[in-house]
Amino acid sequence: MTRTYRITLLPGDGIGPEIMAVTVEILRAIGRQFDLAFEFQEALIGGSAIDATGEPLPEATLATCRNSDAVLLAAIGGYKWDSLPRSQRPETGLLGLRAGLGLFANLRPAAILPQLVDASSLKREVIEGVDLMVVRELTGGIYFGEPKGCFADEQGRQRAFNTMVYREDEIDRIGRVAFDIARKRGKRLCSVDKANVLEVSQLWRDRMTLLSSEYADVELSHLYVDNAAMQLVRWPKQFDTIVTGNLFGDILSDIAAMLTGSIGMLPSASLGSEGPGVFEPVHGSAPDIAGQDKANPLAQVLSAAMMLRYGLDEPEAATRIEAAVNQVLDQGYRTGDLYAEGMTLVGCKAMGDALLAALESPIPA
Numbered sequence: 001m002t003r004t005y006r007i008t009l010l011p012g013d014g015i016g017p018e019i020m021a022v023t024v025e026i027l028r029a030i031g032r033q034f035d036l037a038f039e040f041q042e043a044l045i046g047g048s049a050i051d052a053t054g055e056p057l058p059e060a061t062l063a064t065c066r067n068s069d070a071v072l073l074a075a076i077g078g079y080k081w082d083s084l085p086r087s088q089r090p091e092t093g094l095l096g097l098r099a100g101l102g103l104f105a106n107l108r109p110a111a112i113l114p115q116l117v118d119a120s121s122l123k124r125e126v127i128e129g130v131d132l133m134v135v136r137e138l139t140g141g142i143y144f145g146e147p148k149g150c151f152a153d154e155q156g157r158q159r160a161f162n163t164m165v166y167r168e169d170e171i172d173r174i175g176r177v178a179f180d181i182a183r184k185r186g187k188r189l190c191s192v193d194k195a196n197v198l199e200v201s202q203l204w205r206d207r208m209t210l211l212s213s214e215y216a217d218v219e220l221s222h223l224y225v226d227n228a229a230m231q232l233v234r235w236p237k238q239f240d241t242i243v244t245g246n247l248f249g250d251i252l253s254d255i256a257a258m259l260t261g262s263i264g265m266l267p268s269a270s271l272g273s274e275g276p277g278v279f280e281p282v283h284g285s286a287p288d289i290a291g292q293d294k295a296n297p298l299a300q301v302l303s304a305a306m307m308l309r310y311g312l313d314e315p316e317a318a319t320r321i322e323a324a325v326n327q328v329l330d331q332g333y334r335t336g337d338l339y340a341e342g343m344t345l346v347g348c349k350a351m352g353d354a355l356l357a358a359l360e361s362p363i364p365a
C-alpha cells in the first residue's frame, strides 16, 4: 500500500531554491522505489517572504507547516535584508518557526565521510572516523529568555541585556531526547555547560545527572563549554553524543560541522514532542553563489534522508538516499566547495542527475 506524506517545502533564499529543486527530484525517485507518495506544498519564509509580504514568517506559512507531516527547509537570509529591524529579519522568521512548531530538540550530526577526509583543515589522524551528534536545545535559553531589551540608563548610556534561563522540565525533555539518541549510538553522552560560573548551568548539570539514573546503560559525562570547544578540535573522536543549551549548541555545532571540512554536507533535524519536524541543512543561503548552479545540494538531500528517518519513520528510504550520496562521492563527483584535483567538478543540477543515476543503479557491495 502506498504511504502518503504531506511535505511543506520552504526553499527560502539564496541557493535555497536550487538545492530544494534537486531534493524534490530525489524524493520523487525514492517515492517510486519505496511506494511512498509525497504531496508537496510550498510556502514562503525569510527574505523572500519579507519581499512578498513584509514579514519573514507569514502566518500562512506557519499554518501550512502545521498542516503537514514534515517540513523541509533550505536556507534563509542574504545581504539584502541584513539591515532591517530585528523583527523583520530572515533569522527572526527561523526563530519564529522553531518556537511556533515547538521544535525544542535540534539534532546536528557531524560524521567524516572517508572520501572527504582531506577536506578538513585538521590532520587525517585526528578526524578519520569522527562520528558525533550534537543535540542542541532549540526553543529556550538565552535565545528566548525574558526579560530582554535595550534601554538608556540614568546617564543616558545604552544598555542591552538578555536572560539565559532554563526550567527543569525544559532541561529534562531535551535530556531525554539526548539520552535516547546516545542509547541508539555509542551509549556515551557528554553534557556541556558553564556550571563553574552560571546558575542556569548548575541546574542543567544537576538535572542531567538526575536523569542519568533512568539510563544506566548510557555513560554520562560533563564538560565546561570552553573545554568542550577545545576538546572538539583537539581529539573529536572522544565524543559520541553531546547535549547542550541553545547558545552553546549554536557555537559547538559550527565547530563540529567544520571538523568535517564540508559544511555543505551536513543535515539537521529539529523536533518537537508532537507535530511535524523541520529538516534543513546546517549551511546558510550562500548568496555569493546563488543562481549560478554552483551550490552543493548534498546537505539538503541528506536533510531529506533525516526527514524520512526521524520525521516519517521510513528508515529504509533514508538509508537508500544516504547510500546514493556515498555512491556519487565514490564516483568522484564534487561541487566546487569540495573539489580536489582528479575529481569531477559538477554543478548543483549535475550532482542531482548523478544522484538520480545512483538511485537507479544497484548499491555497490
Ligand code: IPM
Pocket: 091, 094, 095, 250
Ligand atoms: C543556526 C543559525 C541560527 C541560530 C540563526 C540563523 C538564527 O546560526 O541555526 O545555527 O543562531 O540558531
Ligand code: MG
Pocket: 250, 251, 254
Ligand atoms: Mg548557528
